[in-house]
Amino acid sequence: xxxxxxxxxxxxxxxxxxxxxxxxxxxxxxxxxxxxxxxxxxxxxxxxxxxxxxxxxxxxxxxxxxxxxxxxxxxxxxxxxxxxxxxxxxxxxxxxxxxxxxxxxxxxxxxxxxxxxxxxxxxxxxxxxxxxxxxxxxxxxxxxxxxxxxxxxxxxxxxxxxxxxxxxxxxxxxxxxxxxxxxxxxxxxxxxxxxxxxxxxxxxxxxxxxxxxxxxxxxxxxxxxxxxxxxxxxxxxxxxxxxxxxxxxxxxxxxxxxxxxxxxxxxxxxxxxxxxxxxxxxxxxxxxxxxxxxxxxxxxxxxxxxxxxxxxxxxxxxxxxxxxxxxxxxxxxxxxxxxxxxxxxxxxxxxxxxxxxxxxxxxxxxxxxxxxxxxxxxxxxxxxxxxxxxxxxxxxxxxxxxxxxxxxxxxxxxxxxxxxxxxxxxxxxxxxxxxxxxxxxxxxxxxxxxxxxxxxxxxxxxxxxxxxxxxxxxxxxxxxxxxxxxxxxxxxxxxxxxxxxxxxxxxxxxxxxxxxxxxxxxxxxxxxxxxxxxxxxxxxxxxxxxxxxxxxxxxxxxxxxxxxxxxxxxxxxxxxxxxxxxxxxxxxxxxxxxxxxxxxxxxxxxxxxxxxxxxxxxxxxxxxxxxxxxxxxxxxxxxxxxxxxxxxxxxxxxxxxxx
Numbered sequence: 020x021x022x023x024x025x026x027x028x029x030x031x032x033x034x035x036x037x038x039x040x041x042x043x044x045x046x047x048x049x050x051x052x053x054x055x056x057x058x059x060x061x062x063x064x065x066x067x068x069x070x071x072x073x074x075x076x077x078x079x080x081x082x083x084x085x086x087x088x089x090x091x092x093x094x095x096x097x098x099x100x101x102x103x104x105x106x107x108x109x110x111x112x113x114x115x116x117x118x119x120x121x122x123x124x125x126x127x128x129x130x131x132x133x134x135x136x137x138x139x140x141x142x143x144x145x146x147x148x149x150x151x152x153x154x155x156x157x158x159x160x161x162x163x164x165x166x167x168x169x170x171x172x173x174x175x176x177x178x179x180x181x182x183x184x185x186x187x188x189x190x191x192x193x194x195x196x197x198x199x200x201x202x203x204x205x206x207x208x209x210x211x212x213x214x215x216x217x218x219x220x221x222x223x224x225x226x227x228x229x230x231x232x233x234x235x236x237x238x239x240x241x242x243x244x245x246x247x248x249x250x251x252x253x254x255x256x257x258x259x260x261x262x263x264x265x266x267x268x269x270x271x272x273x274x275x276x277x278x279x280x281x282x283x284x285x286x287x288x289x290x291x292x293x294x295x296x297x298x299x300x301x302x303x304x305x306x307x308x309x310x311x312x313x314x315x316x317x318x319x320x321x322x323x324x325x326x327x328x329x330x331x332x333x334x335x336x337x338x339x340x341x342x343x344x345x346x347x348x349x350x351x352x353x354x355x356x357x358x359x360x361x362x363x364x365x366x367x368x369x370x371x372x373x374x375x376x377x378x379x380x381x382x383x384x385x386x387x388x389x390x391x392x393x394x395x396x397x398x399x400x401x402x403x404x405x406x407x408x409x410x411x412x413x414x415x416x417x418x419x420x421x422x423x424x425x426x427x428x429x430x431x432x433x434x435x436x437x438x439x440x441x442x443x444x445x446x447x448x449x450x451x452x453x454x455x456x457x458x459x460x461x462x463x464x465x466x467x468x469x470x471x472x473x474x475x476x477x478x479x480x481x482x483x484x485x486x487x488x489x490x491x492x493x494x495x496x497x498x499x500x501x502x503x504x505x506x507x508x509x510x511x512x513x514x515x516x517x518x519x520x521x522x523x524x525x526x527x528x529x530x531x532x533x534x535x536x537x538x539x540x541x542x543x544x545x546x547x548x549x550x551x552x553x554x555x556x557x558x559x560x561x562x563x564x565x566x567x568x569x570x571x572x573x574x575x576x577x578x579x580x581x582x583x584x585x586x587x588x589x590x591x592x593x594x595x596x597x598x599x600x601x602x603x604x605x606x607x608x609x610x611x612x613x614x615x616x617x618x619x620x621x622x623x624x625x626x627x628x629x630x631x632x633x634x635x636x637x638x639x640x641x642x643x644x645x646x647x648x649x650x651x652x653x654x655x656x657x658x659x660x661x662x663x664x665x666x667x668x669x670x671x672x673x674x675x676x677x678x
Contacts, residue, residue, distance in 0.1 A: 044231070048228050048231060051224065051228075052224065052225075052228060055217070055220065055221045055224055056221065058217055059214070059217045059218060059221050062210065062213050062214040062217050063214050065210045065213075065214075066207065066210035066211050066213075066214045068210075069203060069206045069207035069209075069210045069211075070207050070210075072199075072203045072206075072207075073200065073203040073204055073207050075129065076196045076197075076199050076200040076203055077200065078129060079126065079129050079130060079136070079192070079196045080193055080196050080197065080200070082122055082125060082126050082129065083126065083189050083192050083193050083196075084193075085122055086119055086122045086123055086126060086143075086189065087186070087189050089115050089116075089118045089119035089122055090115075090119050090150075090185065092111075092115045093112050093115035093116040093118075093119060094154075096108055096109075096111040096112035096115055097112040097154055097157065097158060097173065098173060100112050100158065100161050101157055101158075101160075101161045101166065101169040101170045101173045102166070102170065104161060104164060104166060109158065109161065109162065112158065113158075116151065116154075119147065120147060123140070123143060123144055123147055126140055126143075126192075127140040127141070127144065130192070133195075135195065136192060136195060136196070139188050139191055139192050139195075140192070142188055143185065143188050143189070143192075146181050146184055146185045146188070147185075149179075149181050150176075150179070150181045150182075150185070153176040153179055153181065154173070154176055156172050157169045157170075157172040157173040157176060160172065160608060163606065163608075165608050168608045168609065294452065294453070320564050320567060320568070320633070320652045320653040320654065322351045322653070323351050323653045323654065323655055326344050326351065327571070327655060327656040330344045351653065371412050371414075371644060371649065372410050372411050372412050372507070373410070373411075373412075373413060374408045374409075374410060374530050374532050374533055374534045375408060375409055375410075375411055375413045375416065375530075375534055376406070376408055376534035377402070377406055377408070377409055377416075377441045377460050377462055377527075378402030378403070378406040378441045379534075380413065380416065380417065381400055381402060381420065381439050381440075381441055381462070382400055382402065384400075384417060384420060384421070384439075385398065385400055387417075387421065388400075388421065388424050388437075388439070391421060391424060391425060391428075392424055392425065392427075392428040392433075392437065393428065393433055395433050395434040396428060396431060396433065396434060396435055396436070396437050397435070397436045397437065398437050398438075398439070399436065399437070399438045399439070400438075400439045400440070401438070401439075401440045402440060402441040402442070403440075403441065403442045403443055406441050406442065406443055406460060407443055407458060407460050407529040407530070408529070408530045408532070408533065408534035409460050409507075409527040409528065409529065409530050410507075410528070410530040410532075411507045411527060412503075412507075415503050415507075416462075416503075419499070419500045419503050419504075419525065420439065420462065420464065422497075422499065422500060423464040423500065423523050424437060424439070424464060426497070426523075427464060427465075427466035427468060427521070429468075430466055430468030430469055430470075430520075430521060431466050431467065431468035431469075432468070432469075435466060435467050435468060436466070436467050437464070437465070437466050438463075438464070438465040438466075439462075439463070439464050439465075440462070440463050440465075441460060441461070441462050441463075442460070442461050442463075443458070443459075443460060443461075443529075444458075444459045444460070444461045444526070445457070445458050445459070446458075446459055446526070451510055451512060451526055452510050452512070453510075454509070454510050454526060457528060457529070458528070458529035459509070459526045459527060459528055459529060460526070460527050460528075460529060461524050461525070461526055462524070462525040462527070463522055463523070463524045463525075464522070464523050465520065465521070465522040465523075466520050466521055466522075467519075467520040468520055468521060469517070469518060470515045470516050470517040470518050470519050470520055470521055471513075471515040471517065471521060472517050476513060476515055479497055479513060480497055480498060480501045480511075481498070497511075497513075497523075500523075500525070504525055504526070504527070507527055507528075508527075508528050509525065509526045509527040509528060510526050511523065511524065511525050511526070512524045512526065553577050553578065553599045553600060553667050554577075554578045554580065554595075554597045554598050554599055554600075555572055555577050555578065555579050555580065555598070555599070555600045555601075555602055555663070556580050556582065556588060556591060556592065556598045556600070556601045556602070557569055557572065557579050557580060557581045557582065557602045557603075558582045558583075558584070558585065558587075558588045558601070558602065558603040558604060558607075558612065558615065559581070559582075559583070559603075559604045559607075559631070560583055560584065560604060560607045560608060561604075562583070564604075564652075565581050565583065566581075568581075568602070568631075568659075569581045571656055571659055572602075572659075572663070574656065575656070575659070575660050575663065577663065580595075580598070584607070584608075584609060584610070585603075585607065585609065585610035585611075585612075585614070585615040585618070586609075586610070588601070588603070588615060589615070589618065589619060592619060592622075592623060592626075598626070599626075599627070599667065600626075600627050600628075600629060600663070600666055600667055601616075601619075601626055601627070601628050601629070602629045602631060602663075602666075603615055603616070603628070603629075603630060603631070604630075604631055604632065605630055605631070605632040606632070612630060612632075613630075616628055616647075627647075627648075627666045627667070628647040628648070628666070629647065629648045629649075629650060629662055629663065629666040630644055630647055630648070630649045630650070631650045631651075631652060631654075632649065632650075632651060632652065633651065633652035633653070647666075648662050648665055648666045650662040
């Protein structure tokens with residue numbers, strides 16, 4: 020045996036032990052590196068959390084400052100509004116007040132994980148609601164040009180304890196967050212220091228491992244052949260190249276998909292912004308028409324009442340005087356109809372909703388539609404079986420359908436086929452404008468007339484826009500229907516093709532209750548109550564309307580007691596026991612008509628009430644009129660007699676029951 024052959028087992032054992040030691044060293048080094056990397060990652064995570072908490076405190080402090088500023092700006096804007104009555108100043112107050120509400124909601128979300136701060140945010144929300152109620156009265160009076168009354172209420176609201184309590188809570192939240200900020204700044208600094216120290220340690224370990232790897236590599240070069248190293252390097256390079264190509268392809272595909280999504284989202288957002296601008300424009304015009312109609316109705320009430328009284332007393336030149344009076348009353352009635360359309364468009368007309376069967380309602384309108392549109396038009400009325408009930412004002416719904424039939428008649432030049440139908444529809448989100456998903460009833464009026472051009476269809480809901488000749492249309496018909504549909508939580512859609520006809524669809528939400536009104540009763544005048552010498556308490560702040568209404572009641576044979584305010588009415592009720600009916604206006608300075616009724620309800624529970632209103636606005640909703648008669652301004656002597664007769668009938672029933 021040669022010496023080389025004798026040394027071969029020894030050399031093989033040395034190489035084997037060397038490889039085992041190298042493997043053990045590599046495992047220990049890898050474990051140490053993994054431990055250090057994990058420790059550094061954990062430290063970096065703790066540092067990021069500490070910095071995030073610090074930023075959270077900054078955000079809370081900034082938001083409380085912005086909230087304080089928004090509240091101050093809204094108070095200042097309201098102060099200017101009650102003095103100058105500018106619509107822009109009122110809009111600035113409302114915008115700042117709503118902005119403060121949004122910032123308060125955001126603040127509550129930010130401090131939700133801190134029980135003490137969350138309690139302060141909840142207290143701020145309660146104070147915000149209280150302050151809103153205190154300022155709303157001044158804003159409402161200012162919107163109706165009641166400057167001195169609005170200024171008095173605003174001055175009284177300035178002495179409320181809500182302001183110092185709000186400022187105190189904001190300071191407490193800022194002080195608490197400032198203390199937390201100091202603690203979190205210290206914690207963040209400690210975490211940053213620890214993270215930097217571990218990073219330096221990791222760097223030194225990396226250097227040591229690099230040197231060790233170099234030594235191990237040098238020894239590996241001795242142990243393994245250059246060919247195997249070259250083959251391994253080549254295989255590794257091929258794998259890295261393939262992985263890089265796959266990553267580039269995946270990233271390119273992701274970018275293409277993201278670009279397609281952004282393009283679709285941009286198109287949807289542009290469409291939504293266009294609809295929002297249109298709605299804002301309609302709302303602005305609606306507020307304007309509502310304000311005009313309020314004063315217009317008061318004047319018309321005086322005109323109609325005075326003309327009727329004058330007509331009843333004309334003795335000389337009766338024919339000539341009656342002709343002029345009839346002309347004046349015709350103009351006043353046309354103005355009253357225009358005012359009602361303005362109110363419906365502006366959504367200020369008080370609705371009296373009830374459960375209505377739309378199928379029965381449109382079938383019951385067949386005779387009225389035939390009389391209105393003429394004999395040359397064929398009317399086809401159809402409704403699905405068991406169509407759902409809807410919660411709407413039945414008179415407003417009938418008026419909307421009748422207006423659509425008149426428009427269809429004009430579009431068909433008085434001859435053609437008109438179809439009216441009611442069907443059930445279940446809508447998805449975004450299927451019909453901004454309506455939420457759910458069950459709806461679709462009431463459609465379809466004609467085979469001349470249709471509309473795209474330019475006309477785009478402007479069809481704009482107020483005062485009409486394609487009819489001058490003097491033959493106000494341009495408020497479809498605007499009125501638009502306002503009624505939105506006020507009833509529904510929507511209206513028009514589909515039209517030039518030369519092929521038009522279909523107008525009303526979408527109204529399904530009512531889950533029973534239909535208490537299947538169709539409207541025929542309009543027959545109500546007979547006056549037979550209760551003799553009925554004493555009526557009349558509450559109206561406008562002296563002209565109060566005088567005209569008192570004279571009209573006297574003309575009808577009733578004894579009227581006029582009052583200019585709710586306080587005067589309460590005093591009269593407490594001093595007399597012969598009052599059988601209360602007639603009150605809705606919108607009045609100080610105490611409104613519904614507030615007056617609520618105040619006297621416990622003491623006079625059986626006193627019948629008749630509300631007289633021309634514009635409700637923010638004074639209340641339809642629920643406040645439930646169980647009471649409602650008379651809309653302007654009214655004729657006949658309508659007043661009918662309303663008083665119906666309400667007085669309640670008084671007679673109560674009188675007979677007591678007897």
